[in-house]
Amino acid sequence: MPAFIDLVRSRRSIRRFLPQAVEREKITACLEAARLAPSAHNAQPWRFVVVDDPGLKGRLCREAFKGIYRVSRFAEQAPVVIVVLIRKDIVVHFVGRRIQGTTYHLIDTGIAGEHLVVQAEELGLGTCWMGWFSRRGVRRALGLPRRYKVVALIPVGYPASRPPRETVRMPLHEVAWWNGAVEGAEDGECGKSPTPEK
Numbered sequence: 001m002p003a004f005i006d007l008v009r010s011r012r013s014i015r016r017f018l019p020q021a022v023e024r025e026k027i028t029a030c031l032e033a034a035r036l037a038p039s040a041h042n043a044q045p046w047r048f049v050v051v052d053d054p055g056l057k058g059r060l061c062r063e064a065f066k067g068i069y070r071v072s073r074f075a076e077q078a079p080v081v082i083v084v085l086i087r088k089d090i091v092v093h094f095v096g097r098r099i100q101g102t103t104y105h106l107i108d109t110g111i112a113g114e115h116l117v118v119q120a121e122e123l124g125l126g127t128c129w130m131g132w133f134s135r136r137g138v139r140r141a142l143g144l145p146r147r148y149k150v151v152a153l154i155p156v157g158y159p160a161s162r163p164p165r166e167t168v169r170m171p172l173h174e175v176a177w178w179n180g181a182v183e184g185a186e187d188g189e190c191g192k193s194p195t196p197e198k
Contacts, residue, residue: 007121009166014126017077017157022052026123027080027156033119039108046109047148048116049083056141057081063137064153072132078155083138084113085148109151117154126159 002010031048039045051057060083061076075081086105117127130153138150173182 002122004118007118011118011121012126012159012163012167013128014155014157014159014162015074015128016160017079017126017155018160019077019079020158022080022125022157024052026120026125027052027082029123030082030116030119030125030156034112034116037108037112037115039111040104043105043108045087045105046112047085047087049085049142049144050080051083051142052080060138060141063141064133066134066137069133069137072130072153075128075130075153075155077160078157080156082116082154082156083142083150084109084152084154085144086151087147088149089147106151113152113154120156124158125156126162127154127156129154 027050031050034046034048035044037046051060057080058076060081061073065073065075086109088105113129117129120127131151133153135150138144138153144150
């Protein structure tokens with residue numbers, strides 16, 4: 001079993017999928033990883049709709065990727081599309097947003113979704129976080145209740161190809177500091193970050 005850091009390093013956003021079906025037990029394992037994610041006050045705002053019926057998936061993709069969203073049509077190749085939802089009627093999230101100014105339900109659902117895609121990577125599956133689609137179209141295709149907000153789509157399948165190189169990320173000293181923020185570090189102006197006291 002690969003180490004967690006190896007999974008994180010190897011994961012790519014996949015945009016080409018094989019037509020091979022994905023075993024439901026693997027999708028269930030991904031959903032279980034998402035279910036175990038932490039959330040503010042354990043509110044667990046996430047919900048997932050797994051679409052693997054070819055007819056329904058076709059309708060979902062037609063509605064989701066119309067017009068300006070056509071660039072996202074690569075997701076049609078994936079045998080499974082997971083629709084990520086948020087429950088909008090959880091009181092703790094309303095209070096947190098009003099008092100703290102933080103949308104905890106989005107943070108929480110992002111954590112759950114990341115659990116899902118990293119578990120998929122371990123199982124040999126490819127995924128892609130998607131935000132560029134018609135939310136109204138998704139709602140229409142699936143007949144979703146109003147209390148749920150559509151926040152992301154995650155196509156899932158066996159990769160037909162993978163980007164060969166690791167995506168360039170900012171160096172650690174530009175995004176993390178010890179014991180205080182470093183002026184100008186985010187612009188690459190500061191070559192060193194403070195070191196912790198021993």
